[in-house]
Amino acid sequence: MKRIVLTGGGTAGHVTPNIALLPALKREGYDIHYIGSYDGIEKTLIEELDIPYHGISSGKLRRYFDPKNFSDPFKVMKGFFEASALLKKLKPDVIFSKGGFVSVPVVLAAKGKKIPVIIHESDMTPGLANKISIPSAKKVCANFPETVKYLPEGKAILTGTPIRQELFSGNKILGLDFCGFNRSKPVLLVVGGSTGSVVVNEAVRGVLPKLLEKFQVVHLCGKDKLDNKYENMQGYIQFEYIKKELSDLLDAADVVVSRAGANAICELLALRKPNILIPLSAASSRGDQILNAESFERQGYSYVVKEETLTPESLLKAVETVYEKRASYIETMTESKLNNSIETIIHIIKEVSL
Numbered sequence: 001m002k003r004i005v006l007t008g009g010g011t012a013g014h015v016t017p018n019i020a021l022l023p024a025l026k027r028e029g030y031d032i033h034y035i036g037s038y039d040g041i042e043k044t045l046i047e048e049l050d051i052p053y054h055g056i057s058s059g060k061l062r063r064y065f066d067p068k069n070f071s072d073p074f075k076v077m078k079g080f081f082e083a084s085a086l087l088k089k090l091k092p093d094v095i096f097s098k099g100g101f102v103s104v105p106v107v108l109a110a111k112g113k114k115i116p117v118i119i120h121e122s123d124m125t126p127g128l129a130n131k132i133s134i135p136s137a138k139k140v141c142a143n144f145p146e147t148v149k150y151l152p153e154g155k156a157i158l159t160g161t162p163i164r165q166e167l168f169s170g171n172k173i174l175g176l177d178f179c180g181f182n183r184s185k186p187v188l189l190v191v192g193g194s195t196g197s198v199v200v201n202e203a204v205r206g207v208l209p210k211l212l213e214k215f216q217v218v219h220l221c222g223k224d225k226l227d228n229k230y231e232n233m234q235g236y237i238q239f240e241y242i243k244k245e246l247s248d249l250l251d252a253a254d255v256v257v258s259r260a261g262a263n264a265i266c267e268l269l270a271l272r273k274p275n276i277l278i279p280l281s282a283a284s285s286r287g288d289q290i291l292n293a294e295s296f297e298r299q300g301y302s303y304v305v306k307e308e309t310l311t312p313e314s315l316l317k318a319v320e321t322v323y324e325k326r327a328s329y330i331e332t333m334t335e336s337k338l339n340n341s342i343e344t345i346i347h348i349i350k351e352v353s354l
């Protein structure tokens with residue numbers, strides 16, 4: 001039996017594509033293990049799926065000053081030795097890395113042991129963790145065609161992003177019931193990425209009474225970002241993070257307001273959900289979400305509101321516009337030639353682990 005180690009974490013966007021591959025990997029008979037950090041979101045999400053989970057120390061590598069820059073490199077080194085020991089014990093045939101800082105020591109340790117590594121890059125330009133890891137990889141899967149030019153020739157393969165299949169079998173009625181919503185008013189789903197977004201939360205809450213005249217609003221606002229001021233507001237419900245009911249909420253949603261994380265937007269496209277994207281600003285990131293959002297806007301899949309112009313009023317206008325033009329957004333999204341990236345990636349994994 002072939003053994004695969006999956007790695008990736010820090011935020012859910014570095015874990016959900018790995019989760020999407022699990023059913024196909026099981027079908028192909030792989031013995032699956034996961035290496036993540038001791039306490040990251042990957043631990044919670046993977047352990048409940050009954051996949052053997054192995055924790056290592058993880059530190060963030062930054063391009064800016066932070067007092068933790070003195071301690072984090074030691075954590076990365078510790079993570080490297082822990083990952084080496086784990087790989088010596090597990091002897092996997094292949095590693096699949098979805099990136100995030102925890103994946104760096106795993107990939108570097110795999111290189112030392114000559115275990116083939118496949119990396120997946122969801123964003124248009126590779127993040128720092130993947131940049132460090134790419135020289136050690138045999139293949140690099142890309143989500144956007146534009147990414148291929150940033151990757152070494154011979155390693156890059158355009159695959160798209162693996163999407164959890166359960167998201168396609170949501171049930172609108174279950175979603176409405178889960179929120180305690182009625183059947184008559186349209187539903188606006190707000191998602192501030194897997195960690196929630198203060199900027200998005202403030203804009204939505206700033207215009208709630210107006211939004212609630214036309215919509216029922218389900219708000220995934222992120223860990224520790226619930227606001228009990230709004231607890232008993234008719235037609236508004238907030239959650240920190242949703243796991244298995246997400247498919248039902250997406251099916252119930254007529255319009256979605258979302259950050260422009262690569263997985264989130266690919267899911268919205270695959271599900272043909274009219275959407276407004278609010279990309280994370282260049283001031284607080286490397287600008288990957290802006291590129292993701294601009295690409296989707298160019299192709300007619302999304303309406304983009306940049307943080308610089310985001311106000312409760314501009315958000316309301318965007319939601320009303322997209323709701324009005326929802327049929328045309330759905331039509332354009334339906335024309336998109338999405339590949340089933342799960343099968344393509346499984347094929348690459350099988351080839352590399354021969």
Ligand SMILES: CC(=O)N[C@H]1[C@@H](OP(=O)(O)OP(=O)(O)OC[C@H]2O[C@@H](n3ccc(=O)[nH]c3=O)[C@H](O)[C@@H]2O)O[C@H](CO)[C@@H](O)[C@@H]1O
Pocket residue numbers: 011012013014016122123191192193194195220240241242243246259260261262263264265267280288289
């Ligand atoms: C702040 C940050 O670093 N953001 C990055 C992070 O975003 P982030 O971790 O938010 O990743 P994405 O938006 O790509 O994906 C979020 C995932 O979480 C899921 N989800 C979300 C909320 C919820 O309640 N339940 C749930 O299951 C979504 O369905 C999706 O599968 O990784 C992405 C992929 O590399 C990048 O594009 C983002 O720039």
